[in-house]
Structures are given as structure tokens and as C-alpha cells.
Amino acid sequence: MRTRSFIQLASKFKAVFLDSYGVLKNHHGVILGASDTIDQLRDQGILIRVLTNDASRGPARQMEAFHRIGLRNIKEEEIITSGMMAKHYLLSKKPKGLIAYLGTEDAASEIINAGLKTIHIREVNDDNIDTIGALVYLDDEGFDWNRDINRSLNLLRRRNVAAIVANSDQIYPVSRTEVSIATGGIAKLVEATLGRDFIHFGKPDSQMFMHAFEQLNEETRIEKSKILMVGDTLHTDILGGNKFGLKTALVLSGNTRADKVKVNIRSTGIIPDYLCESIAT
Ligand SMILES: [Mg+2]
Known part of the structure; x- marks a missing residue:
């Protein structure tokens, strides 16, 4: 070709x-x-x-990031993120209870601004675990990889709630020769461990x-x-x-x-x- x-x-x-x-x-x-x-x-x-x-930020912040690197001719309404799709899903399904998430507060702002009640995975504990209605893997940053990934695993072992992956990419490039594990890769680890498939958004x-x-x-x-x-x-x-x-x-x-x-x-x-x-x- x-x-x-x-x-x-x-x-x-x-x-x-x-x-x-x-x-x-x-x-x-x-x-x-x-x-x-x-x-x-x-x-x-x-x-x-x-x-x-990229579910780490919504369209407005994506546009700002484009503008910062000199791509000034892209408009907010032209940007569609996998995070938006996860948000639409949650808004239509309306899970009962709090939406626990792995990711930065920035990544969660999309769903918070849509009026959904969230809780960071690090705050999930024995006292509030029964109030969780869904779990979203939003981003690969903003949490402790060891403690919080295990927390997400244990939440899903204890509670039969929907698990959503807002970015299915398993890796992303960080330099010409190296990659990092992306949100989809983290989710895949938990999916494989639990033997279940989550709900995936994104291409x-x-x-x-x-x-x-x-x-x-x-x-x-x-x-x-x-x-x-x-x-x-x-x-x-x-x-x-x-x-x-x-x-x-x-x-x-x-x-x-x-x-x-x-x-x-x-x-x-x-x-x-x-x-x-x-x-x-
Ligand atoms: Mg690409």
C-alpha cells in the first residue's frame, strides 16, 4: 500500500x-x-x-490544551472524548448511589459538573462501600496504583455494581521509544483478575x-x-x-x-x- x-x-x-x-x-x-x-x-x-x-479532561480543557500548543483553530464543540460517552451513559443509566472513580479530580469534573455524585476510590471504605452505585476507571493518574487498584478490585468483589472504562487504550506513548500503561490497561488487569468484562467507552x-x-x-x-x-x-x-x-x-x-x-x-x-x-x- x-x-x-x-x-x-x-x-x-x-x-x-x-x-x-x-x-x-x-x-x-x-x-x-x-x-x-x-x-x-x-x-x-x-x-x-x-x-x-483521552478521558483525562473534557472538551473545554482539551481545546485549551490544543490552543496552548498552537492549534488554535479547533473548537470545543468539535471535540468528542470517550469521557463524554461514559458521562452520557451514567446520566442515562442513573446508577443508585455514589460513583466511585479512579483518576484525577480533573478527569472526574466532567461527571461531577453533570450533577452526578462521585467519590474518589481512595475514600471508599467499609463504612460507605454499600452506598457505591458504579465504578469508573477514568485516568491512569491521581491515585495510588497499588492501594487504589486493589481497592477497586475489592469493591467489585464485594458489590455487584457496573464497572465502566472511560478510556480503553491500554498504553500511550510518553517518548519516541517508551510507553506507559493507560486506563484500559489498568482496567484489563482487574477484568482478568475478576474474570469479568467491564463496559468500555472509546474507539x-x-x-x-x-x-x-x-x-x-x-x-x-x-x-x-x-x-x-x-x-x-x-x-x-x-x-x-x-x-x-x-x-x-x-x-x-x-x-x-x-x-x-x-x-x-x-x-x-x-x-x-x-x-x-x-x-x-
Ligand atoms: Mg492516537
Whole structure:
């Protein structure tokens, strides 16, 4: 599969869904040329949505972070996070009792601001464990990995409550050569230990794609065949886009390296429709 110019490719579509990390930004900051590409898409009237599995902060804070690194042309209403999907789920299910969470207070602010009553996992104890109605794995920071992961495990052993994973990513890159365990990886450890599956939000699951698709179609009628999903990760962005029926473009500016891409595609069986060096090309 040969790489092609992203701008030329995108101009065939009415809307572009962009992953954030590895597509718009990386551990250095903004991906060079990404801002110009966004401007060019806008000039052509192509609609944009950013679909991110980052549940550590809501759309307003994501937008601020984009602005800080120089991506000033992304709007809050264009950002869809997996944390938003977890919030919508909790708002519609209305679990009885407090929602215990693993993560920072910042990550929890989305669900707190929505009026849901929360408790940090570190505060869950014998006295209040019966008042817990659900558990959310929100972020990989903001708690003690040993004590609090075990607390979450024991909560789920004692109480039959829903466990929700707001970001299913198992790892995230922290430098060119190293990764850290992400929220999905922590949840997977507990899922494997308990022998049960939690409720997962984020790509490749369809909720974010559906949310973005419905939001666009409130503005103007756009068929799935006119939307391009762009991502750097085969098993989230590309698998999710393919399953939802969108055309998919894998970029080589993040998780998937140019020298490994053929092997990765063959071994996973997840096949993008297109391959681009980055969105800046
Ligand atoms: Mg990514």
C-alpha cells in the first residue's frame, strides 16, 4: 500500500474525523503542519470532528490544551472524548448511589459538573462501600496504583455494581521509544483478575463514531461514505472506523511506524483504506 497526500485525499470527503494523539499532536507538541491542514480543510468546507480516547479532561480543557500548543483553530464543540460517552451513559443509566472513580479530580469534573455524585476510590471504605452505585476507571493518574487498584478490585468483589472504562487504550506513548500503561490497561488487569468484562467507552467501540455522525447530520446531511476517519492506531481508530462503515486513513505520525506498518496490517488483519505519512503531507 503506497502513501498518499492527505490533503488531496481529504478533499474527496465532506467530513474528516481526526484522532488527537499521534495525528494532531505528540509528546513534543503539535505535529508540524497540522494547523495549516486544519485551515485548508476549513477553506474547502470540510467539517471536522476530533475523536479522542483521552478521558483525562473534557472538551473545554482539551481545546485549551490544543490552543496552548498552537492549534488554535479547533473548537470545543468539535471535540468528542470517550469521557463524554461514559458521562452520557451514567446520566442515562442513573446508577443508585455514589460513583466511585479512579483518576484525577480533573478527569472526574466532567461527571461531577453533570450533577452526578462521585467519590474518589481512595475514600471508599467499609463504612460507605454499600452506598457505591458504579465504578469508573477514568485516568491512569491521581491515585495510588497499588492501594487504589486493589481497592477497586475489592469493591467489585464485594458489590455487584457496573464497572465502566472511560478510556480503553491500554498504553500511550510518553517518548519516541517508551510507553506507559493507560486506563484500559489498568482496567484489563482487574477484568482478568475478576474474570469479568467491564463496559468500555472509546474507539474502537461505536459510541463516539455514532455521536459524531449524528452531530454532523444535525448540521447537514452527510453519508458515512463521505466521512474519512484518520488515526495512527490500527486497533482503535482504523478498526472502529472500518466497523462503523467509514473510509479510514492510517497516518504514520504516531503509534504505527513506517517500517512496521505492513507487518502490523498483515498480523492484525485491520486494513485501512488509505495510508498517509501525516495529515501535514
Ligand atoms: Mg492516537
